[in-house]
Amino acid sequence: MAVNLKKLVRKEDLLSGGHRACAGCTGANILRQVMLVAGRDTIVGGATGCMEVVTTVYPYTAWKVPYIHTAFENVAATISGVETGFRALKKFGDLPVEREKMNFIAIGGDGGTYDIGLQSLSGAMERGHNMVYICYDNEAYMNTGIQRSSATPFGAHTSTAPAGKVKQGKEQNRKNLTAIMVAHEIPYVAQTTPFHWRDLATKVEKALAVDGPAFLNVLMPCTIGWHFDPAIGMQICKEAVENNFWPLFEVENGKYKINYKPSEKKPKTQLADWMKQQGRFKHLFKPGNEELLVKCQEYVDQEWEKLLKLEVMTAEPESVKTV
């Protein structure tokens, strides 16, 4: 299942230009990469969110495949229904043969996935629909103007968890949604970023190939909400992986595999340097907030250690490994 860049770039771009995403948006890039792999035989559902709004400004649409937006909390339920509908048509022989192999993709931001949409996502995963859920995680409600979500990391400034005289941004760590999805014991769960195009494309391919539900959590640095130079979105993705803020890993049938491990002796980037490029963490670099920065590092280290252990714990024993 190797992704071939030459083949990939020759494929039709199914998200057309002219949409209203911000300059430097990494989210539109995620959508394009996903669609290059998924191809035309795909039905996409979008939860309310920035990627829904910017790609579907009536009377235009950027989507060259069928696209359904319903509301904020229910994209997984919507696609559950679409997928089940196709199965019913097939069962009764009402589906043309060329429509029998369709991809069903639900897309939501972190608000529509981690928070208000969690119930419908959980239901869809548990029922086992043959669908892929893709979360573009920009770590806050960007569509309504940068309010905190349960994906917002500790210490980040948002409009509803602002940094000021009394408080220093969000006071909770982010929810580990990827772990929650793993707990649903679905065939495939993975984390990736749009900078790691080969990783992302491979994971989309795997997610679409499995029989049953799959979930991808894709980091989407937001130039507006995170306050960084629009030119460096991809750099932010790259460094987020290098400093373990957003590890690349996948869980196939319960088995963890970390796809990138930074050198322990010579890490390419440090978490604090990465945070310094983002205005949302600006206040953490003021004198007196050193402890908060330490807390950020501790959390990332703790999660990384956990991940390493999970990889070992879920690995097949040497003796049964097939050669």
Added chain:
Amino acid sequence: MARADPGHVLTGSHYLDGDHACTEGALSAGCNFIAGYPITPSTEVVERFARRIPTVGGTFIQMEDEIASITAILGAAWGGAKVMTVTSGPGFSLMMENIGLGAMLETPCVIVNVQRGGPSTGLPTMVGQADIMQARWGSHGDYEIIALAPQSPQEAYTLTIEAFNLAEKYRTPVMVMLDECIGHMTEKVVIPEADSIELTERRKTDKPPGEYLPFAVGEDMIPDMAHAGEGHRYHITSLTHDEQGYPVMSAEVQDKLVRRLCDKIRNNTDEIVMLEEDGLDDADVVVLSYGITSRVARAAVDDAREKGLKVGRLRLLTVWPFPERYIRELAERVKAFVVPEINYGQLVLEVERCAAGRAQTILLPHMGGDVHDPAVILQAIEEAAS
């Protein structure tokens, strides 16, 4: 009567939009707990609260959705806080089950709905007034509600304070039916001195622990409250309940409870209702409006009067409970009601019901996205007068 805490009140003249003014109203009223969820065009209310509350003292929590937001404020009210939640159309719909819970538990709370165009996602960034019937009838079962409709940022401030007072007085959820236009309209807002702001205190029981019955009432039909942790052992439930708060599955108890939930507000309609009348003494035609539409109506009424037409203006600051008796009496002496609303005819149904054929009722619907053209209202006045 209690007075506002000077530490919460931004006394002075400000240039604020309706959303921000609403936040200041809540703070002036002593609101110390908001649970909310981002939704256009209401988010500015909670954003300002999140910025202001750490220095004033209180809590803002952003919940995972609107169902959680309304439920959290009900819990906080029973914990002793003065509470509010803020939303718009789709979020208002999600809140409905628990608005009924609030009415059933007689929980003082304020729900702000900055109305946008609907149904469904509708027009997220544009005005609507189509949640007026939902405010009254949205949750299942019989209950009464109080809903206010500000027409300016200034009133977004004052009516939010009033909403808190009514919620405490009648122990009921009270809705502030803002709309996108007023929410995002910036005007001068004068915030008075704290000691001139009268606040209604919570009705607390003076019974000692052991004697308190959470739903025992006197003549005014409104029970006294005890907060969690104050030493009283009591039970509250969403099931039909008796004076002790215990569930009783019987037609008799249901009858007594539901009648009281409705009558405690119905019987006080005259006291609750706030309206503004202008030139009704010799009017043949009355333009009845509320919220942003009343500002557009005003222009049309002024033009009609210049043309010598006998037209008056009636503005409802309280849309629920509806001033039935008042409209019935007015219908006896006017020829017609002209009712412009940014919906396809909602409050007009109440006007028509109360007028009961004694005066003509003319609906001027507008589906949302912007406000009426005053010329359309003027034309309707002219037709009604002729």
